Structure formats: C-alpha cells, structure tokens
Amino acid sequence: xxxxxxxxxxxxxxxxxxxxxxxxxxxxxxxxxxxxxxxxxxxxxxxxxxxxxxxxxxxxxxxxxxxxxxxxxxxxxxxxxxxxxxxxxxxxxxxxxxxxxxxxxxxxxxxxxxxxxxxxxxxxxxxxxxxxxxxxxxxxxxxxxxxxxxxxxxxxxxxxxxxxxxxxxxxxxxxxxxxxxxxxxxxxxxxxxxxxxxxxxxxxxxxxxxxxxxxxxxxxxxxxxxxxx
Amino acid sequence: xxxxxxxxxxxxxxxxxxxxxxxxxxxxxxxxxxxxxxxxxxxxxxxxxxxxxxxxxxxxxxxxxxxxxxxxxxxxxxxxxxxxxxxxxxxxxxxxxxxxxxxxxxxxxxxxxxxxxxxxxxxxxxxxxxxxxxxxxxxxxxxxxxxxxxxxxxxxxxxxxxxxxxxxxxxxxxxxxxxxxxxxxxxxxxxxxxxxxxxxxxxxxxxxxxxxxxxxxxxxxxxxxxxxxxxxxxxxxxxxxxxxxxxxxxxxxxxxxxxxxxxxxxxxxxxxxxxxxxxxxxxxxxxxxxxxxxxxxxxxxxxxxxxxxxxxxxxxxxxxxxxxxxxxxxxxxxxxxxxxxxxxxxxxxxxxxxxxxxxxxxxxxxxxxxxxxxxxxxxxxxxxxxxxxxxxxxxxxxxxxxxxx
Numbered sequence: 001x002x003x004x005x006x007x008x009x010x011x012x013x014x015x016x017x018x019x020x021x022x023x024x025x026x027x028x029x030x031x032x033x034x035x036x037x038x039x040x041x042x043x044x045x046x047x048x049x050x051x052x053x054x055x056x057x058x059x060x061x062x063x064x065x066x067x068x069x070x071x072x073x074x075x076x077x078x079x080x081x082x083x084x085x086x087x088x089x090x091x092x093x094x095x096x097x098x099x100x101x102x103x104x105x106x107x108x109x110x111x112x113x114x115x116x117x118x119x120x121x122x123x124x125x126x127x128x129x130x131x132x133x134x135x136x137x138x139x140x141x142x143x144x145x146x147x148x149x150x151x152x153x154x155x156x157x158x159x160x161x162x163x164x165x166x167x168x169x170x171x172x173x174x175x176x177x178x179x180x181x182x183x184x185x186x187x188x189x190x191x192x193x194x195x196x197x198x199x200x201x202x203x204x205x206x207x208x209x210x211x212x213x214x215x216x217x218x219x220x221x222x223x224x225x226x227x228x229x
Numbered sequence: 230x231x232x233x234x235x236x237x238x239x240x241x242x243x244x245x246x247x248x249x250x251x252x253x254x255x256x257x258x259x260x261x262x263x264x265x266x267x268x269x270x271x272x273x274x275x276x277x278x279x280x281x282x283x284x285x286x287x288x289x290x291x292x293x294x295x296x297x298x299x300x301x302x303x304x305x306x307x308x309x310x311x312x313x314x315x316x317x318x319x320x321x322x323x324x325x326x327x328x329x330x331x332x333x334x335x336x337x338x339x340x341x342x343x344x345x346x347x348x349x350x351x352x353x354x355x356x357x358x359x360x361x362x363x364x365x366x367x368x369x370x371x372x373x374x375x376x377x378x379x380x381x382x383x384x385x386x387x388x389x390x391x392x393x394x395x396x397x398x399x400x401x402x403x404x405x406x407x408x409x410x411x412x413x414x415x416x417x418x419x420x421x422x423x424x425x426x427x428x429x430x431x432x433x434x435x436x437x438x439x440x441x442x443x444x445x446x447x448x449x450x451x452x453x454x455x456x457x458x459x460x461x462x463x464x465x466x467x468x469x470x471x472x473x474x475x476x477x478x479x480x481x482x483x484x485x486x487x488x489x490x491x492x493x494x495x496x497x498x499x500x501x502x503x504x505x506x507x508x509x510x511x512x513x514x515x516x517x518x519x520x521x522x523x524x525x526x527x528x529x530x531x532x533x534x535x536x537x538x539x540x541x542x543x544x545x546x547x548x549x550x551x552x553x554x555x556x557x558x559x560x561x562x563x564x565x566x567x568x569x570x571x572x573x574x575x576x577x578x579x580x581x582x583x584x585x586x587x588x589x590x591x592x593x594x595x596x597x598x599x600x601x602x603x604x605x606x607x608x609x610x611x612x613x614x615x616x617x618x619x620x621x622x623x624x625x626x627x628x629x630x631x632x633x634x
Contacts, residue, residue: 050628053535055534055535055627055628055631056627056628075539075540076539076540079534079537079538079539079540080537082535082536082537083536083537083538084537087536088535088536090532090631092528094528094529094531094532094631096236096529096532096533097243097529098236098239098240098242098243099232099235099236099239103232103235106232107232107533107536108536108537110231110232110233111536111537111538111542155536
C-alpha cells in the first residue's frame with residue numbers, strides 16, 4: 001500500500017467558529033492505482049489532497065506514506081519525503097515562468113542532486129513521453145494550457161515518485177485538451193506503475209478512473225472499481 | 230549554468246523596469262562613496278606630502294623640547310652631540326638627507342613696518358627640507374650664503390620686500406641679550422598658506438646661531454627614501470641613539486603634525502557618515518523593491534516548497550538574487566564613478582581652502598583599490614535588504630502560498 005489515512009480530520013477556525021473540512025476520513029491507495037475523488041466545491045477535496053501531499057497538518061488522524069506515519073515528521077523531513085515520493089500536478093500548472101519546459105522538469109532532479117547527464121536523460125525521456133520533446137526550450141508563456149499541464153505532469157513524474165497527486169488538473173483546460181491530459185496521465189500511470197490520485201469536480205475525469213470516490217461535507221463515499229477509460 | 234544560479238539571474242530580468250531602478254540606486258550610491266573616497270584619499274595624500282615637506286620624515290631633539298620645557302634654551306643640542314647623531318644617521322641606508330635646525334623668533338623691521346616673525350635656520354647644503362623648491366621669485370638658499378633669507382609671499386607684500394631687498398631682524402640671544410642682524414632677501418616662497426607665509430622665514434644655520442649667540446641647534450630634521458618606512462626607520466634611529474647613550478627622542482611627522490591627525494579624523498567621520506547615509510538609503514529603497522518583487526512570487530514559492538524545496542533553499546534563491554543585483558549595481562557604480570571622476574578631474578575645478586591664498590584643484594583619486602570599499606558596502610547593503618523579504622518568503626505557509634493569486 002502506498003497511501004493510507006486513518007481518521008483524518010481537519011478543522012479550520014474562522015474567528016471563534018470551528019469549521020470541519022474533513023471528518024474522520026479513512027482511505028487507502030495501492031501501487032499503480034488511478035483513483036479520482038469527485039465532489040463539489042467546498043466538499044474538502046483540496047484539503048484532503050493537501051494533507052496527503054504533506055503540505056498541511058491534520059487536526060487529528062494520521063497519513064501513512066508507504067506505511068510511514070507523517071504527523072511527527074519535521075518540516076525538513078516532510079520536504080524530503082515530498083521530493084522523493086510524491087509528484088504534484090496543480091490546477092493552474094504552477095510552472096516557474098523564468099525557466100524553460102526542460103528546466104521546469106529538471107528542477108526536482110536538482111533537488112535530488114543528480115548529475116547533469118542523468119538529469120538530461122530523465123527530462124528528455126519524460127518530455128518525449130508527454131509529446132513535448134521539440135518544445136523543450138520554450139518558456140511557459142510560449143506554451144498552450146495543455147502543453148503547460150503536460151510539462152507539469154512530466155515534472156511530477158521525473159523523480160520516479162510512488163504517488164502523483166493532481167488537483168483539478170483539467171479545470172483550466174478546454175474539454176478536448178482536458179481529455180488529452182487525462183489520457184496522458186492514465187497512460188503514464190500504467191507505464192510507470194505509479195499511483196495517481198486526482199481530485200476534481202469534473203465528472204468527465206471520472207471516466208479515466210479505476211476507482212471513483214465521492215467526497216461530500218468532508219466525508220468519503222467509495223464508488224467502487226471500474227476499468228477506467 | 231546551474232539552475233540554482235539561473236533562477237535568481239533570470240528573475241532579475243523578469244521586471245526590467247524595477248531591476249533597472251534598483252541597479253540605478255545601487256550604482257549611484259556606489260559611485261558617490263567611490264568619488265568621496267577618491268577625494269578624501271587625494272586630499273590626505275597631498276596633505277601628507279606637504280606635512281613631510283614641512284617636518285621631514287622625523288625629527289630628533291631633546292626630550293625637554295618635546296615636553297615643551299623650552300625656557301633658557303636648555304633643550305639645544307650641542308655641536309658634539311650633533312656630530313654623534315649625524316654619525317648614526319650616516320649608517321642608515323634609508324636616510325637620504327638630514328639637517329640641523331635652529332628655531333628663533335624676532336621682529337622683521339623695514340623703514341616703514343615691523344612684523345613679528347619666526348625663523349627656521351638650516352644647513353642649505355643638506356636638503357632635508359624642500360624649502361628651496363617653494364621659491365617663486367629670486368633664488369633659494371645656497372651653501373655659501375650667510376646673511377640671506379627666504380621670506381613668504383604675504384610677508385613680502387606686507388613689508389614691501391623684493392628679492393635683493395634688505396631688512397633688519399632683531400632678536401634676543403640665548404643669554405637674553407638684545408641682538409640685531411641685517412638680512413638680504415634671496416627669494417620669495419609660497420606655500421599657499423597666508424599664516425605661514427606671513428610668519429615663517431628661512432635662513433642659513435650659521436647666521437641663526439650668530440643671532441642667538443649659540444653653537445647649538447634645536448633639532449635635527451631627517452628625510453628618508455620612502456614615507457611608508459617612517460615608523461620603522463624612526464624606531465631604528467631611536468634604538469641606536471639609546472644604545473649610544475644619547476638622551477634624545479625621535480618624533481615622526483605624524484606625531485608632530487597634530488593638524489594632520491585632526492584633518493584625518495574629520496575626513497574619517499565625514500566619510501563614515503556619508504557611507505552610513507548612502508548605505509541606509511540603498512538598503513531601504515532596495516528593500517522596498519525586493520519586498521514587492523518577492524511578494525509577487527508567493528505562489529511560486531508555494532509550488533517549489535510543495536515539490537520538495539527546503540526553506541533554506543528558498544531563502545538562498547532570493548538572497549542570491551539580491552547578491553547578483555548588488556554585484557551588478559556596484560560594478561556599474563564603480564565603472565560609472567570612474568568615468569565621471571575622470572571627467573571631473575579633466576575639468577580642473579578648484580576651490581580655496583580656509584587659510585589658502587589661491588584655489589587648489591579638486592582631484593579625485595580613482596585607483597581601483599579605492600573602489601573596493603564602496604563596492605563591498607553596496608553589495609552588503611543590498612544583501613542585507615534582502616534578508617527580511619527572503620526570510621519571509623522562506624517561512625511562508627505552503628498551503629496559503631499556493632492559494633495566493
């Protein structure tokens with residue numbers, strides 16, 4: 001098992017009021033899974049994703065990554081865990097604007113301290129997989145939305161993570177481009193045997209899922225397994 | 230180039246207008262400190278050269294003279310001691326010249342006017358002091374001269390004397406008797422200092438001794454090859470004097486020239502104040518620019534933190550950006566300051582310092598060695614200005630940073 005959450009709770013304080021965003025969520029994800037968490041705005045999708053991405057701390061409960069509990073890890077240990085085991089894809093792509101597509105994908109490898117030759121090999125292989133080899137030297141503002149999201153996917157996968165988390169990856173794309181991006185993610189999931197967890201409010205995205213989980217009012221409702229698109 | 234360096238460098242080009250504003254402020258600050266350093270250095274070197282011309286590199290005299298116990302001429306050095314000191318000085322290769330000097334004062338009298346003067350009596354054959362080089366009309370003192378003097382331009386004007394004119398000098402001997410001597414003006418010197426030119430006259434040592442009725446001298450003036458060796462050679466001479474059992478004390482030009490120390494202190498305070506003022510100005514302006522620039526990248530910080538960048542790495546990224554900005558701005562400042570300084574020097578602008586008679590050229594010493602300090606100050610001021618915004622960025626909450634617009 002790559003990911004497990006136990007009784008995960010997150011409560012935000014707004015003034016004197018307590019607003020529960022997650023209510024005792026239990027969830028498991030296996031190696032190579034492609035799971036979509038689907039729910040409306042404000043249902044707790046992004047909060048859940050932030051907690052399992054280890055960029056936020058739960059009010060109670062625990063997140064296990066490859067069986068390792070994360071709540072007691074320091075900031076530095078969490079950063080180390082994120083860079084080695086988790087890839088992230090954002091709704092707004094979040095590429096570094098001053099770097100080329102190649103350099104954006106190369107950036108996480110720099111954090112790992114890999115040699116220049118190894119970095120080049122891995123980056124070019126992934127850019128080829130997402131169909132952007134010829135656009136490697138373009139900056140984000142010279143790429144379309146779909147191309148930017150493909151760069152972001154390559155960046156998420158370049159470190160060979162165990163888990164890729166995607167937050168509304170198609171929300172800023174037209175429907176056709178969104179489908180292409182989801183297809184690429186699904187293909188990479190199969191080829192790299194890396195688990196994908198996608199949170200979205202877009203019902204089209206659920207077509208690509210092996211398993212769909214509904215989220216509502218901070219609680220998960222498992223929709224069962226499908227074959228995916 | 231490594232991404233670690235590439236990202237800060239590229240971020241500098243992100244908002245060019247803002248970067249140019251920062252560079253202009255840093256460059257201007259650097260150029261200002263460089264120019265003032267150049268002016269202070271040039272001035273101090275000129276003052277130092279003038280002071281050494283006036284005092285020699287060092288002087289040897291009785292401790293009584295340095296203690297200002299000058300009553301009854303007890304401090305005078307007798308001729309046999311002068312010979313012994315001269316013998317010691319001849320053994321030191323750095324010594325290029327020395328002269329015995331006798332100081333006296335009296336009244337310079339012409340048919341029309343009387344003025345109080347101070348006389349320095351020296352050995353014209355021993356060129357330890359360059360007073361002959363200061364002569365602008367007439368001639369200098371020659372070894373064979375006896376009753377001849379050099380007088381300052383201001384005194385010459387006040388007593389209406391020309392080269393070849395005569396006047397009378399009245400003084401008192403070491404025993405307190407009244408004495409009078411006729412003197413002929415050999416030449417008129419200028420130091421561009423009205424006070425000195427009004428009071429100080431130069432005459433041959435023999436004539437001064439006759440006027441005071443003594444074979445003794447006040448002190449011995451020593452000149453050496455290199456001004457920077459003054460302290461070392463002075464210490465060597467002092468040691469040799471002590472070893473020879475001679476109770477005399479060596480004082481360097483810097484110990485004697487109190488005004489030099491005062492001017493140096495004044496310039497140091499002035500330069501320090503200016504450096505602080507410019508640094509503070511650069512600090513706050515660059516702080517404002519960088520804070521704005523870093524704030525605009527909050528979501529980027531959230532992204533790179535989320536994918537595993539550690540806090541210190543975020544800090545370094547922003548800090549490096551300010552260091553590059555400081556390095557570039559300072560280099561432009563030095564280059565610009567050097568060019569502007571050369572232009573300023575070529576204009577030959579002058580000013581008349583207090584006490585001077587004629588304007589002196591204001592020159593900037595633009596040696597690269599003088600550029601080091603302003604360069605470092607500007608780089609440090611810029612780097613310090615990045616500390617707070619860089620720390621703030623590094624400590625951002627990742628979730629909040631990702632949610633920012």
